[in-house]
Every structure is written in structure tokens, then in C-alpha cells.
Amino acid sequence: MTTIQTNLQRVLNELDGSNTRLVAVSKYHPAEAISQAYECGQRIFGESHVQELCAKHENLPADIEWHFIGHLQTNKVKYMAPFITLIHSVDSMRLLHEIDRQAMRCNRTIDCLLQVHVAKEETKFGFTPDELLQVLDEGEWKTMTHTRICGLMGMATNTDDTEQIRSEFHTLRQLFDTIHANHMPQPTFRELSMGMSHDYKIAMSEGSTLVRIGSSIFGDRTY
Ligand SMILES: *Cc1c(COP(=O)(O)O)cnc(C)c1O
Numbered sequence: 001m002t003t004i005q006t007n008l009q010r011v012l013n014e015l016d017g018s019n020t021r022l023v024a025v026s027k028y029h030p031a032e033a034i035s036q037a038y039e040c041g042q043r044i045f046g047e048s049h050v051q052e053l054c055a056k057h058e059n060l061p062a063d064i065e066w067h068f069i070g071h072l073q074t075n076k077v078k079y080m081a082p083f084i085t086l087i088h089s090v091d092s093m094r095l096l097h098e099i100d101r102q103a104m105r106c107n108r109t110i111d112c113l114l115q116v117h118v119a120k121e122e123t124k125f126g127f128t129p130d131e132l133l134q135v136l137d138e139g140e141w142k143t144m145t146h147t148r149i150c151g152l153m154g155m156a157t158n159t160d161d162t163e164q165i166r167s168e169f170h171t172l173r174q175l176f177d178t179i180h181a182n183h184m185p186q187p188t189f190r191e192l193s194m195g196m197s198h199d200y201k202i203a204m205s206e207g208s209t210l211v212r213i214g215s216s217i218f219g220d221r222t223y
Contacts, residue, residue, distance in 0.1 A: 004036045007217045015211070020204050023067050023088075023193070025214030027052065028221040031059050037217065038064065046088075046212050050076040057083055069153075069193075069212055071125050074098040081106050088153040088193050088212070091115045091125045093140060096147060103146035111150045113193055116175060118168040119157040126154065129175050136183045149184060151191030151209070152176050156199055165199050169206035176207075 001009070008024065015022055023046040026034045034045055034056065043063060047053035048070025057066055057080075065085040072087065074095055080087075081102035090096050090112045103110040117126035127135065135141070141149060154172045156165040176192050195203025195211035203211060215221065 001040075002036050004033055004218060005040050007219075008037050008040050008042060011213055011217060014201065015204075018204060020195075020208050021210055023069070023210055023212045024217055025069065025196075025212050026056070026218060027070070027214065028223060029214075029218045031056055033218050034060055034064075044085075046214075050079050053084075054079050067212075077102045078105075081108070081110065084110060086111045086113065086150070086191075088113045088210075089115045089125065091127060093135060096141065096144065100144040100147045109146050109148055111148050113151050113153040113191060114149060116152050116154045116172055118154045118171050120164075120168075121157055124155055129171070132175070133178075136179060148188055150188055151193065152179070153193035153210075155196070156194070156203075162199075162202060166202050166206065169194055169199075169203050169208070173207045 011022060021044065023044050024037050024042050025046040027048045038061060044065045044067060046067040046069040053066060053068065066083060067086045067088060068080060068084055069088045072089055072095060077098045087099060087110060096112065099110055099112060114132060115126035116132055117124050117128050152172060156168040172194055173192065180189055191209050192207055193210040193212060194208045197213050197216035200211040200213055
């Protein structure tokens with residue numbers, strides 16, 4: 001086994017028996033690294049740059065499920081609309097509209113997660129919990145026919161304070177439950193994307209259904 005395959009197996013062992021699925025975050029790593037994980041059965045890969053995503057999609061097996069996890073500009077949606085499986089990072093209604101429009105042009109429905117800002121950092125994108133509840137109350141999302149809101153995504157503050165991380169994930173979990181109860185009772189609203197290499201075990205204990213793990217599998221990224 002290669003280092004990537006050993007790392008992947010270790011992470012998969014941690015997820016074994018849970019309800020959490022792995023998004024292997026392959027951004028900045030070459031197609032060859034993805035192929036190694038693919039050979040071990042991994043099929044879900046996460047990317048955060050549109051051009052890189054599209055190039056990899058063209059050159060790698062067709063049964064890979066590509067997830068987009070980075071900040072997405074509306075003018076780039078059209079490039080991934082034909083094939084993307086899940087967009088984790090919807091942070092405005094304007095973006096959701098554009099995804100809906102491009103999905104319609106491709107005759108598909110695109111699954112989306114709404115990104116929520118729970119971290120104590122200025123740099124993270126996403127709706128604040130209050131903004132999100134307001135936007136959902138306004139109900140414009142109900143007019144969209146080619147997108148399906150399947151859950152929420154969030155990032156905790158980049159800190160060693162595990163209690164802070166836990167509390168931020170807990171906030172996200174509670175927001176998910178509130179929205180599921182009040183706005184989106186449908187069973188397809190079921191994904192909570194939270195947890196990265198350094199905090200995914202905490203995220204799992206707070207109810208994460210998707211963890212997005214990069215460096216623990218593929219090693220450090222060189223930008
Ligand atoms: C890069 C990235 C990850 C993976 O981070 P690691 O620390 O390498 O596991 C997860 N989520 C998002 C949104 C990212 O951009």
C-alpha cells in the first residue's frame with residue numbers, strides 16, 4: 001500500500017460503523033494521488049477550485065462523485081453544472097439561483113448544502129444562523145425547481161481549543177435540527193457537512209454526516 005492508501009484506510013477505520021461518509025479533499029493534489037485512493041474504493045472527492053475540478057473530472061474515472069467545497073463565484077457555476085454531485089458551499093441566494101438556472105440548462109437537479117458561518121473568524125464564508133433562518137422564512141428557495149437543499153455545511157474556528165470547536169459544531173447541529181423541524185421536513189434534508197483533518201472526530205461526535213478530509217490522507221498541500 002502507498003502512504004495515501006494507508007492514510008485513507010486509517011481514516012475509513014475511524015468512520016466504520018458510523019453514519020458519516022468521507023469526502024476525500026484532493027485539492028492541489030495531482031490526479032495520480034486521487035487514483036491511489038480510488039484503487040482503495042474511495043469514490044467521493046472534494047475540490048475547491050473550478051478549473052482544477054473540471055480538469056480532474058475529465059481525466060479520471062466517470063464513477064467518481066465530485067463535491068465542490070470552496071467559495072464559488074456565480075460566473076463559474078456553468079462549468080461544473082453538467083457533472084457536480086454536491087455543492088457544499090452555497091453562501092447566498094444569488095448563488096443558489098444561478099445553480100438552479102444552470103442545472104435546468106443541463107436538465108439535472110443539483111444537490112446543495114447551505115454554508116453557515118459559525119467560526120469566530122472573519123475569513124469564513126457563509127450565512128450567519130440568523131441570516132439563514134430569515135432567508136428560509138422568506139421562502140424564495142421554494143421557487144427553485146432544479147436544486148435540492150440537502151443540508152448544511154460549516155467550519156469551526158481554526159484553534160486548539162477543542163471545547164470551542166465542539167460548541168461551534170454543536171451550534172450547527174442545533175441549527176440543522178431547527179431547520180429540519182420548521183422549514184425542511186423532507187427526508188432528503190439529511191446532510192451535515194462538518195469536520196476536517198484536525199477536528200473531524202469532534203464533528204462526528206456532534207452528528208456530522210460528511211467529513212471533508214484532505215491533509216490527513218494526501219499529506220501537506222503545496223500551493
Ligand atoms: C481544504 C478544505 C478541507 C480539508 O482540509 P484538511 O485540513 O486538509 O483536512 C475541508 N473543507 C474545506 C472547505 C476546505 O477548503
